[in-house]
Amino acid sequence: MMSTQPHPFDPLSPEEITKVAHIVRQLSPNENVLFRVITLSEPPKRELIAFLDGVGPPPRRIARVHAYISKAFHELHVDLNARGVISNEIQYGKHSHVDTAYMKQVEEACLEDVRVKVEIKKLQLPEGATVIVEPWTYATDGMNDMSTRTAMCWFYMKLSGHTDANYYAYPLDIVAEVSETLQVTKIFRLPSGQDESINDDEKLYDHRKIHTSSEYHPDLSTNKRDTTKPLHIVQPEGPSFSIDGNHITWEKWTMRIGFNYREGMTLHDVRYDGRSLFYRISLSEMFVPYGDPRCPYPRKGAFDLGNDGAGLNANNLKLGCDCLGYIRYFDAWHVTSSGDPLKLPNVVCCHEQDDGIGWKHTNFRTGNAVVTRARLLVLQTIITVSNYEYVFVFYFGQDASIHYEVRATGILSTVPIDIGNQVPFGTVVAPGVLAPYHQHLFCLRIDPALDGYRNSLVVEESVPMPFPSPSNQFGVGYMTESKVVTREQGLDLDHHKNRTFKIVNESKINSTTGTPVGFKLMPCYSQMLLAHPSSYHAKRSEFGAHAVWVTKYSDDEMFPSGKHTMQSLGEEGISSWIKGRQDDASASVGNEDIVVWHTFGSTHNPRIEDWPVMPCEKMVVGLKPVNFFDRNPALDVHVSTQERNKSVLVGEMDSERVEREAQKPRL
Amino acid sequence: MMSTQPHPFDPLSPEEITKVAHIVRQLSPNENVLFRVITLSEPPKRELIAFLDGVGPPPRRIARVHAYISKAFHELHVDLNARGVISNEIQYGKHSHVDTAYMKQVEEACLEDVRVKVEIKKLQLPEGATVIVEPWTYATDGMNDMSTRTAMCWFYMKLSGHTDANYYAYPLDIVAEVSETLQVTKIFRLPSGQDESINDDEKLYDHRKIHTSSEYHPDLSTNKRDTTKPLHIVQPEGPSFSIDGNHITWEKWTMRIGFNYREGMTLHDVRYDGRSLFYRISLSEMFVPYGDPRCPYPRKGAFDLGNDGAGLNANNLKLGCDCLGYIRYFDAWHVTSSGDPLKLPNVVCCHEQDDGIGWKHTNFRTGNAVVTRARLLVLQTIITVSNYEYVFVFYFGQDASIHYEVRATGILSTVPIDIGNQVPFGTVVAPGVLAPYHQHLFCLRIDPALDGYRNSLVVEESVPMPFPSPSNQFGVGYMTESKVVTREQGLDLDHHKNRTFKIVNESKINSTTGTPVGFKLMPCYSQMLLAHPSSYHAKRSEFGAHAVWVTKYSDDEMFPSGKHTMQSLGEEGISSWIKGRQDDASASVGNEDIVVWHTFGSTHNPRIEDWPVMPCEKMVVGLKPVNFFDRNPALDVHVSTQERNKSVLVGEMDSERVEREAQKPRL
Known part of the structure; x- marks a missing residue:
């Protein structure tokens, strides 16, 4: 149900896309216009905050357009309210995303x-x-x-x-x-x-x-296992979420879902129990550099968002196949080259999952157990980029945690190898088939708004107390040391020190703990980019050099490898931005409007078990409240009861029946 | 359904416990015998391997007994076949587990x-x-x-x-x-x-x-959320597993489940598609040292397995509360102080879960998607140790992966603090309530048997190729470097190098990849013990010093902090074993019967959100095949279809209905 008046975060409607195309064509009536993108230009954050806080009008609705106009690559901005073009710039030396x-x-x-x-x-x-x-x-x-x-x-x-x-x-x-x-x-x-x-x-x-072991399509592979019994998710009273247009309400969470051709799914104005947490969260870029040094393989290095578009390549999700249970889908709209709206159906699915024990305590004195189950809200999108697929999932917890999961699946990119040869930078996965080593590096952009828009990044480490010393006589003492990051920079993970990255609001002190309210990043420990810093892979990706980055918010800085990655020469990304203002005192990030970026991924040295289609490889990042609330936010979740959950006891008799069935000859 | 003849891995039956108690009492008819333990003494591995390989008889069935006989702490071994005591030793200076x-x-x-x-x-x-x-x-x-x-x-x-x-x-x-x-x-x-x-x-x-925010029992907390709708797991054809006594068969997996008072759930003779993978997997110890340096808090340091017993403290799991879906439970048997069998009901639950996308590929040329869902077999046990609870779960995947998850929940151990005070080694979670910093260190014992009992531990790192060099002209090349660990030792994780620990069988080469068959450890990146090496915490825990250990198999080395941890003085654990044979050439671990130990956990600096009962904190360890099979072992899983999965489309109308319902006043 779309409200008649779009919310400033709402993607462009098909009507708006049509209107924008018309305006752009009118601008150049005698030229050949080839549309690549008509998407929402998100309003300046300053204006949008004022609107969200109820102290400003709705920002103007602006579309960003990429189009080839008589073969020149233009970026235009079109004001939908005023119905006019407000900027029109040729992007010299740049290329639009894959055509x-x-x-x-x-x-x-x-x-x-x-x-x-x-x-x-x-x-x-x-x-x-x-x-x-x-x-x-x-x-x-x-x-x-x-x-x-x-x-x-x-x-x-x-x-x-x-x-x-x-x-x-x-x-x-x-x-x-x-x-x-x-x-x-x-x-x-x-x-x-x-x-x-x-x-x-x-x-x-x-x-x-020539071999027969590399087919994955069911028509081509015999020998299917028939042991997996059906499993259904049933919600007799329906799902626990409610959705109004792009606004989602679920278990004290509210948020707006967005979608664009490049990032795919985006989240906006994420709140819990009415308190502001995140202004915007999205996957902002990913890079897949190959480690095969032989010419011309260094030309394999894919920016799957910047070049291909996570939105454009989003799968049309199928009920019961990609998504199990009670599923609500979201569609998105793109544009054809002629300027007509193009529907991308079912690009995001929304549903719930049970996640096992939420919290439990048994009082050993009384034997009384209090147990809750954890319910999750799941927002999933899946993309196909040539051979590979990626599953991108946000999980929201009743305990105010957010987890972001990437699953890599699909088919390895392969190159030939002579029978009998081996190389130290690839795995032979089938006769004559080499799957070269490569990395998948993702960058999650986290724009926090913890109880307000001025936040800080704190680095905390757990360190042994000096020993021997009067305050640590037994050598067992340890403490935390915290430091607010005041300058924009890239930082690295160190689990040896339990190095923890917290986003805090220094001006909002938790009245019980006496410390600033915050959320901590639960990082995905990953190797950073292996390519040499002077290589094009490194210069083009930039975000792949460090695991955690903090920058001062800028409306223009959404993509940590730069705005246009197609055939880019590099030095347009996050470390270049930071370098460019290293002497700028206003680029301080202590108690400011900051953005935190987390780079993670996998050094994917293929296994033969990844062939011919790889089982999902999961990478998970979390965000958890740390001294933000006044206690466990999931404390009010109802205790778990058999009356509500209707589980079924499998007895020995059932097992025997199952065994007998398993022993029956199959046709 | 217990077979009449017990399998050598089967825990003792109640009849066997009664028999053993009788034999021990007969030994000391005039003495006061207080039983603490009557448990299976697992047969010597050499004998058991012969039996499993079909070249040896069933090993003798031996019970291990801990008992106070006239106040002296005895360990006895009783031969159930011969009905006699075969050893009886007083454990001078040692103590039995918590009484x-x-x-x-x-x-x-x-x-x-x-x-x-x-x-x-x-x-x-x-x-x-x-x-x-x-x-x-x-x-x-x-x-x-x-x-x-x-x-x-x-x-x-x-x-x-x-x-x-x-x-x-x-x-x-x-x-x-x-x-x-x-x-x-x-x-x-x-x-x-x-x-x-x-x-x-x-x-x-x-x-x-005095405050009111610390209650968790539903009787004492008002303000329950009523938004969570029921979610049921339905398996109309029953579960996909079959169980015969302690033998589990599921989706090409076979294994035997064991249970003892100390480790709780254990897994034995784990195979996939008939191929041997692991001889035994179990949580072997855990240690919870507190970091509060003030006397007498250094006396807080709990060995929850060695002192308390994960088996003894296992919860009686409740259908529909602790476990959702189609559940099969396993009971265990312990002994009363007088020697009677004591049933520990429902200590392990077995069920299935859907785990989202298993693997997927869309052929972008034809638009045809092939997608499978991942099904998991779940074996769960939950323990309560005073204030804390731990959920221990094994997940088996159709892709031949095993994941071991620990969830920490329950109530923080608290100490008093004056109102207004703060300390750098604890968090004030309620007025006057300090939750001191502490660590939870777990040690998973992995006894591999990859295609046989002689295996090796390999350390592999991904390293950039030298640059500039003729073989790496573009600076993008990287390769792996592998090293077999030949001496017993403790090793550390390093994600910066993508350091990977593989267990391999050097004498079994994958015919396609040309490399030894193996499984890799997907570690849980954790800070190791913070206490000073000379502290009692460090000397007593030992396994907490390094993340990965490899030792040569010994029937006597099951517990990496030593056999008796109660009030132990230390130097009886894994590093002491290794040190004791550092000059012993026979302690080589290259292509030998090895054991791999993974230490992981959390440096738990409490958040107020962990109070009064903490939402589960998850820690996950994985084991995945790496060039063990000849392709993705889950390739034969049936494609996912709506016909089988019966999902339900939630339309806009449903969402509106849900909204209307949500707005209804509640009673």
Whole structure:
């Protein structure tokens, strides 16, 4: 149910998108306008805070537009209230996010290219093989910094006639570089072993590379397990959440959900029991650099948000498949190249989960147990970026905790390797198939508003007290040492010191503990970027250098690798921002409007168990109140009773029945 | 359904316990025999392996007995087959685990002691206050190393007449030391601020300390939330597991569940798809040292397994309260002091959970998505140790992963503090109530048997390749470096290097990857023990010094802080074992029968949100196959369908209905 008057955080409606497209086309009536983005330009925070606090009018509704106007890449801002363009800037040397129409043309151009055909012929592919071209965005490697769009085309072959046969199981030995104008500008022959030497003598696709263990589609894999019995989630009184447009109310939580083409799901004005906690939380960027040093593999480094768009690539979630239980879906709207609204259906699902014991205590003197179960509110979105998928989930707890989970699944990016070879930067996952090492680095942007918009980041460590000393005679004493971070910077995790990052409001003291109210980050301990600081991977990602960053809020700083990551040359990200104002006293972050960024992820050295589709690899980050409330916020959750929960006792008889059934011969 | 012939891993049956008690009593017919333990003495591993491999007979069934025979602490071994005592040793200078009957006597003796009465009178407690004495085991602090049992009695008061009023909200300012013979040997007045000075001038329990926010029992707390709608787990075809006695079969997994008074739940002979993975997994010890340096608080340091027993303190789990869904329970048997079998009902629950997306891939060329949901098998036990509770859970995945989760909940251990005071080693959680900082250190004992009993521990790190160098021209290359650990030792975690601990079978090479088959530890990054190495806390815990330990298997080395932790003096644990054989060439751990121990936990600096009962704090450890199988072991899980999962779409109308209901006035 969308209210008639949009809330300032509401994404643009289809009507608004249509209106904006019309305004932009009117601006250039005689030019060819190719729309890439029409999205909400979130109002300046100052204005929005005033509105939220009830002391300001609704901010003007502004759309941000990316469009190619007569082939020049423009960013425009359109005022929907005044119905006019308020800015229009050509983004010289920058590129819009991935253009699937262009990529499709690249594929075709590649396959039609005579030199490509010659190379493919040399490979002597088995009879019946179909060549598949997978174009990738170009990761700057310094060999040529192209101001025009360039695609890297990786080649695979499909042996089966089935449409969903896994072609990643047969990576071919060539790669082509294709230009903006759809010319094949270079063809590389890929190395076949640890160094860059290639193997063009022997027949590469001999029978030893042909195998049957790499299919994942149910049509192609026999031998399905039939032991998993159905499990249903039933909520006879319906779910506990209520939703009004993009406003969600659940168990003392309120928040607004947003969605845009780049970040996908965003959260706004997150409150618990009426108290403000977070102004905005979102995944702000991710980077997947490959560690294979052999040319041209350094060109593999994907900004899946900046280049591809977590919103654009969000899956249309299916009831009962992607989501179990009582599910509410949210749709989103994008724009076609001609300026028409394009529905992205079911991009976010909202539901509840049971999470086991919430809290429990048994009084051993009376034997009386008081136990509650933890209920979670789940907001999930799933994206597909070529071979990989990512599941992004926010979990809200009754105890005022928030957890953000990333699950990596999908198919490994593969390259060819000669049978019998091994390399120290990849795993052979099938005959002739190398899955190179790579990293997945995510950056969660946390814009706090703990009881107000002026917050501080505190670093706290647990340290042994000096020993021997009169105040620590037995050597067992330890204490915490806390320090407010006053300058913008990147910081690292150290579990050896129990280093804890707290976001606090220094002007709001908890009356019982005597300390500032706060939330602490429960980080995901991860290795940071392995690429050399002088490499393009490092210069382009920046956020991958440290695990926790604090910056002073700026309306313009949403993306820690810069606004445009496509073929970027780097030095436009979070450490560059900080460096640029290191002598600026106003960039202090003590008791200011701050943003905290957490970089985490995985150094993904593939296992064969990740093949052909990897079981979800989970990474979890948490935010928990620390001396923010006056006691356990979930204390008022009702005790758990069988009357309400209706569990079923499985007796020995049932087990026997189950066993008998398990022993029945299967058809 | 218990088979008539017990499996060598089966815990003793009640009949066996009765038989053993009879044999022991016959040994000393004229002596007073007080039984503490009659438990299975697990067969020597060599014999059991032969039996499991089908090349040896069932090992002799042996019981281990702890008993006070005419007040001397004996350990006996009784052969159930031969019906005879095969060993009988007095444990000089050692003490059995906590004796609740003695602790009850200590409480009473304390309250009857004249000097205690005088001290209590001095405190001028409010009218109607009931004094509660909470006896704790004595943590050696070097002030006196008592060869006889000693208890530390902490005092609280209960103001409400309700049996489950939270007396931890009113810690009193005295503590008493009570002897084996029930004499109060010392009374301490507790400090009231940061140093050890005490406050005996003013009236301590003035109205400012009396408050109403610390109750957790539903009878005593008004203001319950009524927004949480019921959520049921329904399995119309029953659960997917089958159970035969202590043998569990589920989704290609087989294992035997064990249970003993000390470790609680244990797992044995864990296999996946018929392949051996782990010989035994259990929580082997835990230690809760307090960081408050003021005398006599260094005497707070609890070995909740060695002193109290995770098995003995296991909760009787309740259907629909502790466990949701289709639940199968396991009982355990202990012994009364007179030698009768004592049933510990419902100490472990077994059920299934849905765990969201298992794996997913969408072919972007065809739009076809293949998605599976992850199902988990859950084995849960919950213990209460005085104020705290711990939830211990094993999760088995269809992808051959195992996760072990500890949830800490319950009530913080509290001490008094003067109103207005603060200390750097504790948090004031209610008026006059200090929750001192402390650590929870757990040690998971992992006895691997990956495709056989000779395994190795490998340490692998991900390191940047040298740059600049011909083989890393672009500075993006990284590789792994692996090292087999050949000597017994303790090792530390380092996420900066993505340091990974793999257990491998060096003699079994994965035919595709060309590397040894293995499982990797997904550690829980935690701060190790903060107490000074020369402190009793450190000397007694030992396992708390490092996160990962590897030792050569020994039948006698089950408990990494030693066999008897009650009032132990230390230097009986894992580092002492290793030190004792550092010059012993046969203690090599490369390609040997090894045990891997993982120490993890939390530095628990309480939040006020942990009061009065803390929301579960989760700690998770994982074990995942790494190049053990030939592909994703969950690849054969059926795709997820709405037909099977029967989810329900929540439409806008439903949300409106929910809103209307939420707005109805409540009675």
